[in-house]
Amino acid sequence: AVSTAPPVTSTVETQELRRLGPLADLVIQRLLVGDLVAASKFGTGKPIDDPVREQQVLDAVRAQAGPLGLDPEATVRFFQDQITANKIVQRGLFDRWTRHPGQAPTTRPDLNLIRQRLDELATRLLTELVSTKDIRKPGIACQVRLLVAQQVGAAQHRLDRLHRQALDTGVASIC
Numbered sequence: 001a002v003s004t005a006p007p008v009t010s011t012v013e014t015q016e017l018r019r020l021g022p023l024a025d026l027v028i029q030r031l032l033v034g035d036l037v038a039a040s041k042f043g044t045g046k047p048i049d050d051p052v053r054e055q056q057v058l059d060a061v062r063a064q065a066g067p068l069g070l071d072p073e074a075t076v077r078f079f080q081d082q083i084t085a086n087k088i089v090q091r092g093l094f095d096r097w098t099r100h101p102g103q104a105p106t107t108r109p110d111l112n113l114i115r116q117r118l119d120e121l122a123t124r125l126l127t128e129l130v131s132t133k134d135i136r137k138p139g140i141a142c143q144v145r146l147l148v149a150q151q152v153g154a155a156q157h158r159l160d161r162l163h164r165q166a167l168d169t170g171v172a173s174i175c
């Protein structure tokens with residue numbers, strides 16, 4: 001007879017391997033918001049880099065990290081990577097839309113609303129950093145989980161080259 005029960009060990013192992021999945025997914029969600037940021041700025045003369053806003057983002061996560069049991073400086077480094085990743089997306093899209101104006105967005109989303117979304121994602125990222133703290137110690141186990149999470153996430157979200165490149169930066173300090 002053919003067994004219909006799932007192979008228990010491999011299920012547990014699969015779940016184990018996917019433990020960085022939610023964190024990678026949030027990193028992807030944040031860099032996808034970069035598409036909206038780019039659309040809000042493109043053609044307005046507004047620069048991609050906004051050092052004042054970046055400092056606000058980093059100050060906020062630094063303040064939240066300690067009480068959550070996270071290392072403040074490591075947390076700041078992680079969010080610096082998220083900002084760099086976001087700007088990779090923005091620069092890539094600006095470049096694409098300049099070369100192919102037909103692909104440029106025709107509506108301009110409100111940057112203030114987009115920033116609220118980024119603030120919400122920051123809170124969720126911090127929560128996920130806390131729940132994955134024990135498995136993010138440097139080593140092969142973390143790297144394998146990260147590779148799985150990154151590849152699965154990139155496939156699920158159908159990321160193109162530009163967004164995969166940004167994802168590499170976004171996950172750089174996870175392990």
Ligand SMILES: C=C(O[C@@H]1C=C(C(=O)O)C=C[C@H]1O)C(=O)O
Pocket residue numbers: 037048049050051053054057082083084086087115118
């Ligand atoms: C996303 C923006 O663009 C850049 C990236 C930021 C980020 O990833 O948080 C912050 C400021 C800008 O340098 C923005 O202006 O809000």
